Each structure stands twice: as structure tokens, then as C-alpha cells.
Amino acid sequence: MLGLSFAETNRLTKLIPVFRGKPATIQEALDEVPEFKELVDADPRCRQTVDIALKLEGALRQPGVHAAGVIIASKPVEDCAPLSRDVNGNMIVQWDMKMSEEAGLVKFDFLGLVTLDLLDMACRFIHERADREGRPRPEIKGRDLNYENIPLDEPRAFDLCTRGDTMGVFQFESGGMQQLCKRVRPDKFAEISAITSLFRPGPLESGMVEDFINRKFGKAKVEYMFPEMEAPLKETYGTILYQEQVLEIARRVSGFSLGGADMLRRAMGKKIEKEMAAQRAAFVDGAVKNGKPAAKASELFDLIEKFAGYGFNKSHADAYSVLTLQTAYLKAVYPTEFFAALLAIEKGDTEKVAKYIQDARQRNLEVLPPDVNESGLDFTIIRDGVIRFGLSAIKNVGEGAAEAILVGRKEGPFKDFFDFLSRVDAKALNKRTVECLIQAGALDFAETDKTAYRSKLLGILEKAVEWSGKLHESRNEGQFSLFGGGGGEGPAQDMPPPRFDPNAVPLTQRQILDFEKQLLGVFVSGSPMDKYLDRARRAGALAIEQLVDRAPKSYVTVAGIVVEFREVRVKKGRMAGELMAILKIEDPSGQVEVVSFPAHYKEFAEIFKSGNPLLMKAELDFEEDRPKLICSVGKNGQEGSRIEDLTLIEDRAPKKLALTLALDRVDGLIPPHLICEEIAEVLRKHHGPIPVSMTLVKTGHFETKMDLGETYKVHAHEALYEELRGVVAIPGGLRVDAVY
Secondary structure (H helix, E strand, C coil): CCCCCHHHHHHHHHCCCEECCEECCHHHHHHHCHHHHHHHHHCHHHHHHHHHHHHHCCCCCCCCCCCCEEEECCCCHHHCCCEEECCCCCEEECCCHHHHHHCCCEEEECCCCHHHHHHHHHHHHHHHHHHHCCCCCCEECCEECCCCCCCCCCHHHHHHHHCCCCCCCCCCCCHHHHHHHHHHCCCCHHHHHHHHHHCCHHHHHHCHHHHHHHHHCCCCCCCCCCHHHHHHHHHHCCCCCEHHHHHHHHHHHHCCCHHHHHHHHHHHHHCCHHHHHHHHHHHHHHHHHCCCCHHHHHHHHHHHHHHHCCCECHHHHHHHHHHHHHHHHHHHHCHHHHHHHHHHHCCCCHHHHHHHHHHHHHCCCEEECCCCCCCCCCCEEEECCEEECCHHHCCCCHHHHHHHHHHHHHHCCCCCHHHHHHHCCHHHCCHHHHHHHHHCCCCCCCCCCHHHHHHHHHHCHHHHHHHHHHHHHHHHHHHHCCCCCCCCCHHHHHCCCCCCCCCCCCCCHHHHHHHHHHHHCCCCCCCCCHHHHHHHHHCCCECHHHHHHCCCCCEEEEEEEEEEEEEEECCCCCCCCCEEEEEEEEECCEEEEEEECHHHHHHHHHHHCCCCCEEEEEEEEEECCEEEEEECCCCCCCCCCEEEEHHHCCCCCCCEEEEEEEHHHHCCCCCHHHHHHHHHHHHHHCEEEECEEEEEEECCCEEEEEECCHHHCECCCHHHHHHHHHHCCCCCCEEEEEEC
16 A cells, blocks of 8 residues: 555564564664664655554554453343444444443353363263273273363373473463473472463563472572461462462451452552552551561562562463363373374364374374275274374365265275275265375275375276266166166176276375375375475474464574465565565474565575475564564675575584573573573583583673583484573573574
């Protein structure tokens, strides 16, 4: 609308800095970044864009509907509040939560969690397999295992969380959460709740996470300002983590009633100066009446006020933690049933399915392509450790055709391709359906050379479907003939199936994988990336799923194959008419969108189109919390994006690992000597041949670099990088760079 090109817009946004993991406001960028202000002042279009953006920034973009909020009233809601309708025609209240509360209405949150379906389905699979194998059904305290009685004290579930093996575990899936689990090493329910509460921006940036971990492992002393505080704070090692702890401290130390303590909590949340002054006076007066020094009571009020903004609702954390431990239990104790249910629940999201299949394989579970003799409608457990894709998951097959196949299979397993066509209702199997079954691997039977066999089937597909139609038509005519024998008698027996072409050219392995990707949404029997994964990791590539935990505007390296690709022409600006590319690349953990601007695309178009796995260094951006990679050519000595053909890269390890500790980011939050001790512990654990350097930086004061010597040389790989980054959870606190 304002005539700015992609490149010009990108140049503007790149100049907006990131503070504590979040982009600065536009006004902050104007005040703090001279280059940004110069660009805005020099270009009238940029000035107009920024002026409009300043007015829009922070405004509500659109009306929203709370995903779970339900208003409860004692009389018809239309008599109490202004109403509207959402896009689906449902009646909604036009007030937000606070306005509704002020009007005397009550809002309840009813969360419809698909996790409950997952638990129920997994338990059902557990019992079905026990029944098939003639084993007793698992019981918990005399009742069949079900989603209501899954144990919350299973050591294997805690071990799973401690390892960070929490893909598919409720609320614990993200890379950042996995790292936090490894650091906290939970061994009790209370610590699962604590992790749920700690993994939020406030606690992560305030140093609360470091306090909790250091106190748990004895690296820092647990101290209580008053003895009465020990009981409410003991399970969180003296850290004020929950709103309920604030209430209990106010009650025990200052004699507040629970109602009065809740008013204190609310006042702290609203931060209204007059109200806070009144609460402080009441708190200190109450503490003095209970024999506490006024100065110390005021200090405690300051402490509570500081942490009240981060305080989480403990009852909420505990409720979520029940589901966390239940899913962790099923994954740890019944992994086959857990993954079968998880894949069935998420079958519509191919990115998640790909991610979960990869996770299952790391646990030595097999997830096999569909098979007309073994698959059900949905993901099917064949035996312990083996899961098959469902027939209805194949594109262009659908439930009608899948059900017809199951009906035909009732007489016993299909012997071969022609037996299959002769027994399944031809009306349910058109040419496209059979073609997709072949390409997805569902009609391989016992054939070992899939490349040759599938090629032969595709070569006679048209004749075979025509033969099947005539065969079924002949049978139907015989069934209703006065003189025909019906069933398999008469004309149907005189129709030999078509012959295979002995000269059919076998498919390539890449074609087989591409067919799987097209029809199942994921690579099942392998991936073009498989043989290059170790090479990619040694070259410093992150798994795509880890991008969500990286800071925006940073440069990252990933490896993957192009699964979607389109060229577009720039419509406006100085690059109007030039080609750029928008694509998606995929690795076993997920997909990410990539934008390659014209100058960059001109340089790397051939590699993008090669079809080979790529190693890509690009700038990380986020769009509605989804990572996105921006590829542009570096200018004026700035870092640029590069793409390499991964198949042509020789295996390589970094020459050195460079660590940079930003002391001004951790100052006052975590003692630097404790950070260095933990870094040393991690480095010793991964001892190897690659030297490590450490730079201590305090902006505007000093920058000290040191080589850490023989004791701290390492084997460099992504697991080490992740562990090091996890030492300091504050964004930008510890930078880890592999130098090649």
C-alpha cells in the first residue's frame, strides 16, 4: 500500500533491536538506534510507514474470543452485559475478563484438552493388546488402568523427564522445556509443577530459575527471612513461585485473613500506587503485631511485590502436572501404545506426525508404511514396538475405500495384487485409489525389491483395474442368472489377470520416498536426509524444532530438503520484476518457511532447485510465534545468508568452540562463579579434541578472552551446544559459537 518492497521493509525491521529476547518498541528503536532514525528521516515513505506503525503498535488488531471462557450469570446474560456473535454465530460477551468481573459476572475456564483423548485411547490400546495376547489387563489398585488412575509416582516417568525425553508429553514438548527438565532433574510431583511455573518469561528473565536450581542442588543456601515462611516455601527451595505462597506468607507473617491476602495479591497484580501504599502499611503493621521488626517486614513486602508479578497459580500448575506425569508414564511404560495414540490424535498435522515418528524411532519403535493385510483404518499396533500407518491416512483413499478393503480381508490375508483386486469391491477402488495404494507401499505384500515391484504394478495399473471391474461385473451377473452358479463359478473363472511387463524400469529409491511424502505427508521408510544427519550436526546445524527457542534476528544454521517451492516476482520498489523464492525445508524434526530475496536467490537458485539436502545459514525471524528464515546477501561487512549442497560438503568438525558470557545480562541475578562452575562441569562431561575459549564481556567496561586449556577440550556436537546454552536460561546470557 505504501510502496515499500520486501527488501526495504526487511531493512527497516532488521534495525529494530531485541531486548531480553523481545523486539524493542518502535519508539525505543527511534531513540536507541541512530541508523534506524536516519533511515526514517531520509525516506518519506519510511517516515509515513513508521508514523502509521506508531499509532497501530499495541492496539488490538481484532476482537478475540477466549478459547475456554464461559460467563456464568444468575439471570439471562443479555440482561447483564453487551452481547455479540462470533464468526460461527455463537453468542459472546463483548466485555473482557476484567470488565466482566467488575460487572459482577463470573468467568469459568473450561479447557477441552485433546490430551484426555490421548490418555483414553492409549489405555484402550494397552487393554486390547493384552486381550489379543492372552495376558491379564494391567491394573492399578484393583482397577483396570485408565486415564483416571494412571500413577503419578512412577520413577520411569520422572527419569524420562530428567532426560528431557518429553516429546509428546503434555506441556513439556518445547526445546526450552526439555532443557529446563534436564537442569532441574525432577524427582517428585512438586518439581514437575515448579517446572510448569518456571518456564515463563518472567521467571526466566528474573533469575528465579537459577535460584531454584542452585538451591535444589546445594550450590546456594536456602534461607527464610522469617521462620514462618519455611512451610509455604519449602517445596520451592525458598523461591516465591506461586500466588498461593504469597497468600500464605501474608497470613502467617502479618496475620492477614485469606480474603485479605487475596486482596493483597490482586493489588500487587494491578500495581495501583495508592492501593499498594495501603497494603504495605497493613502488611507491616500486621507483622509488627506478630513481633517482627518493621524494617524487615517492609523488606519482605518488597520481595513479595517483586515476585508477585511472576507468581503462577499453583492449583493450575498442579492440574497441568497431573496430565504431564500421566503422559510421561504412558510414554515411559507403554511406548508402543502411547505413540500409536499420539499419531492417531495428531494425524491431521503432518509436521507433528513427522516429529513423533522420528522420536518413536529413537526409542527403537518401528512406524511402518500402510499395508492392506495389517493396517486398520487408523494407526495400528501390529506387535510390541511395531506400528503401521492406517489405510485412511493415504491421500485419495479415504474411509470408504479403507472400509471396503477391511471387508474384503475378512476371508483372510490377501495373497497378492490380483487376489486383492478380486476380493475388494471394485466400486470402491478406482484407478487413482489403487495407484495411491501402490505408491504408498500398501500393496507390497512379501516383495523385497520394492523399486522393481511397484514399477511393475504401476505398469499394468490401467489393465488391472479394468480386469477387476469386469471380474466383479461378471460375478454379479452370474449371481442373479437363473442358470449361473454364482460366486466364483462361470465366466469369472475364464478371465486371467494381465501379465507384468518384464522390461519395466524400476523406480528409484528417491521416487519411492517422494511418493510416501506426497501420499502420507511424511517420509516413513526413510528420508533423503537420513545419511546426511550426522554430517549436518557436525557442521553445526540445529534441528528445525529447536528454532523456536532461539532469539529473533540471530543467525542460525539448519539442514533439510526442500519440500515446497515457488518463485515470485517482486511487484514494487527498486527490485520490481526480479525473482525471489518462498519455500519450505524439512528435516526429521519439522519444517520451516524460508524467504530468499532477489540478490540472494540469484546466487543460490541452482542449489535450491537441485533437490539435494541443503545446509543453510540464515537470519531467524518469527511470524505469529512460528519461526521463519530470511535469506539475504550481506552488505557493508554484515553477515549474510549462505546455502550449500549438503551432499558435497566433506565431514567437518569446528576448529574451536567459542563461549561468550554477557555479565551485564546476568549481573545481580546469578553469581558468575556459579555459572562458570556449571560450564566447566558440562565441558568435562564432553571431553574431546576441540579447544574451547571463553570471553567475559561487560558492555562499556571490559572484554576478557581466555583459552580454557587441555582439561576443557570437547567433542563438539549439538547436544553439547544445547547443554551449554541451558546453563544460562536468560536470552543472550551465554553465546555458543562453533568456529570452522
